[in-house]
Amino acid sequence: MNSLFADIGHQSMNKYGEQLCGDHIDVLEQGDNSTVIVLADGLGSGVKASILSTLTSKIISTMMAAGLSMEECVNTIADTLPICSVRGVAYSTFTLIHLLNNQTAEIYQYDNPLIIVLRDGKHYCPPKHIHQIGDKQIYHSRIDLQENDLFIAMSDGVTHAGIGLDRKFGWEREDIIQYLESIYDPNFSAKTWATILLEEVNNLYRFKPGDDTTVCAIRLRKREVLNVMFGPPAVHEETENMISQFLASEGKHVVCGGTTSNLVADYLGKELKPNLDYYDDDIPPTATLEGMELVTEGVITVNRVLAYAKDYLKDNESYVRWGYKKDGASQLCRMMLEDATDINFFIGRAMNPAHQNPNLPISFSIKMQLIIELAKILKKIGKRVNVTYY
Amino acid sequence: MKVTVCIGSSCHLKGSRTVVERLKELIEEKNLGDKVELAGTFCMGNCQKDVCVTVDDNVFSITPEGVDAFFETEVIAKL
Numbered sequence: 001m002n003s004l005f006a007d008i009g010h011q012s013m014n015k016y017g018e019q020l021c022g023d024h025i026d027v028l029e030q031g032d033n034s035t036v037i038v039l040a041d042g043l044g045s046g047v048k049a050s051i052l053s054t055l056t057s058k059i060i061s062t063m064m065a066a067g068l069s070m071e072e073c074v075n076t077i078a079d080t081l082p083i084c085s086v087r088g089v090a091y092s093t094f095t096l097i098h099l100l101n102n103q104t105a106e107i108y109q110y111d112n113p114l115i116i117v118l119r120d121g122k123h124y125c126p127p128k129h130i131h132q133i134g135d136k137q138i139y140h141s142r143i144d145l146q147e148n149d150l151f152i153a154m155s156d157g158v159t160h161a162g163i164g165l166d167r168k169f170g171w172e173r174e175d176i177i178q179y180l181e182s183i184y185d186p187n188f189s190a191k192t193w194a195t196i197l198l199e200e201v202n203n204l205y206r207f208k209p210g211d212d213t214t215v216c217a218i219r220l221r222k223r224e225v226l227n228v229m230f231g232p233p234a235v236h237e238e239t240e241n242m243i244s245q246f247l248a249s250e251g252k253h254v255v256c257g258g259t260t261s262n263l264v265a266d267y268l269g270k271e272l273k274p275n276l277d278y279y280d281d282d283i284p285p286t287a288t289l290e291g292m293e294l295v296t297e298g299v300i301t302v303n304r305v306l307a308y309a310k311d312y313l314k315d316n317e318s319y320v321r322w323g324y325k326k327d328g329a330s331q332l333c334r335m336m337l338e339d340a341t342d343i344n345f346f347i348g349r350a351m352n353p354a355h356q357n358p359n360l361p362i363s364f365s366i367k368m369q370l371i372i373e374l375a376k377i378l379k380k381i382g383k384r385v386n387v388t389y390y
Numbered sequence: 391m392k393v394t395v396c397i398g399s400s401c402h403l404k405g406s407r408t409v410v411e412r413l414k415e416l417i418e419e420k421n422l423g424d425k426v427e428l429a430g431t432f433c434m435g436n437c438q439k440d441v442c443v444t445v446d447d448n449v450f451s452i453t454p455e456g457v458d459a460f461f462e463t464e465v466i467a468k469l
Contacts, residue, residue, distance in 0.1 A: 257400040274397055274430035276410055284402040285430060297432070299399050328397025 004102040004147060005223045008036055008382055009191030010140045010216035011198050011316065013157070015045045016208040022049025023149045023155045023214035026057035028065050029307065033102040036061045037254040039216050039302025040242055041155040043091040049212065050358040051253060052081060056092040064098055070108055070140070097218065102145060109139040111160045117143070118150040121184035123177045145355035148186055149220040151362035152176075152193065167278055189338045191381070192323075193217035195316045225251025226340035230298060231348030231367065232260055233390035243267045246346040247291075250338075254332060255289070256296030259352065263291055294327035294335065302370050304329035305336065309377045312337055343378055345387040347371055391426050391469060396442040398433035405462045408454035416461050425469055 042052030093111035284297035439451035
């Protein structure tokens with residue numbers, strides 16, 4: 001297995017007053033370690049721009065993924081896109097990043113602001129070659145990837161931010177680079193980068209974006225495995241087997257659930273020490289157990305993690321809460337959404353007699369539903385997820 | 391004397407946070423920090439009732455409203 005992992009996160013903001021975004025991002029995975037990412041910005045805004053950018057990104061990602069040349073892709077786009085009746089051109093700018101085996105990146109750029117690369121937090125300018133395809137000039141770069149490489153692709157909504165307000169020429173490339181370098185933290189996830197940048201852009205526009213704005217961040221990092229055990233096994237005799245498989249799996253270990261953590265503590269012969277600090281009124285305290293990175297309560301905590309994960313896929317507004325808080329759900333969220341690249345769930349299917357009280361809003365089926373949904377969302381976020389039931 | 395409050399899922403939903411916080415306040419108010427040790431535990435298997443609390447080896451089931459009375463009769467009176 002390749003030791004590098006591409007963490008990809010993107011976010012868009014509509015032009016003020018528009019219902020649709022004229023930028024479009026397409027992320028197409030090819031096997032385990034190769035990915036095609038296209039960021040397209042359609043001419044104008046609204047429906048027309050949205051159609052243009054969606055078509056462009058779909059055409060490029062599909063053709064590139066099928067191994068066709070850049071030239072063929074561009075010609076196809078030029079021949080296929082509907083022509084704008086106002087401007088007389090068929091037009092959508094694009095940035096294409098093809099990650100090969102997470103070792104090399106092939107980057108093609110057509111008229112979007114040039115991609116910004118930070119290598120270990122410092123700006124790095126990859127060599128560019130110009131490809132002339134018809135009347136279009138396309139920049140091509142090839143980069144050998146290193147751990148902690150950060151790529152920021154964007155639509156011109158970013159560079160235009162603040163024009164006519166605080167900035168005469170908008171948010172200029174040099175200033176964006178300086179900003180990125182000044183806030184650089186190798187632990188920020190790609191989604192966090194996209195969120196931070198977009199927030200800054202929104203500020204510069206004074207909360208009325210003058211253009212559709214999209215940021216796509218790609219961060220190369222080492223794989224990091226997180227193992228989560230949740231629930232005792234359906235058959236009591238399976239307990240030892242389940243725990244030993246959980247502990248044998250490489251990476252960090254987290255136990256969710258009171259009964260479950262007691263079982264693990266017994267197995268390890270260590271004392272389980274519940275804490276009594278409430279950092280969040282609704283989330284039960286965590287516990288400390290030697291050998292485990294984190295021990296939390298079960299259903300209530302995981303339910304909150306699921307809510308945060310869902311929001312992460314959307315506008316990521318709750319990041320301001322889970323990004324720093326010390327309650328179990330926030331801690332688990334940081335481990336899952338920011339730190340881990342691979343998550344293994346060890347799920348026990350025992351019915352918890354404690355939860356069968358009809359006055360309580362938790363039940364066995366809810367727990368199973370939680371895990372199924374959480375696994376689905378983590379996959380969407382780009383994590384490699386593996387669920388084993390016991 | 392050791393007072394242990396269950397902070398498992400069920401007891402949490404029935405108000406163990408309020409119980410813990412009120413007990414912390416009472417212990418501080420009465421200056422009993424050196425005599426009463428407050429601890430937490432995960433599920434003690436008494437989920438059908440109110441919040442499960444033990445005083446040394448005796449098990450009690452209390453509501454958030456009943457904390458003060460419980461503290462008087464089961465903690466202070468028995469010190």
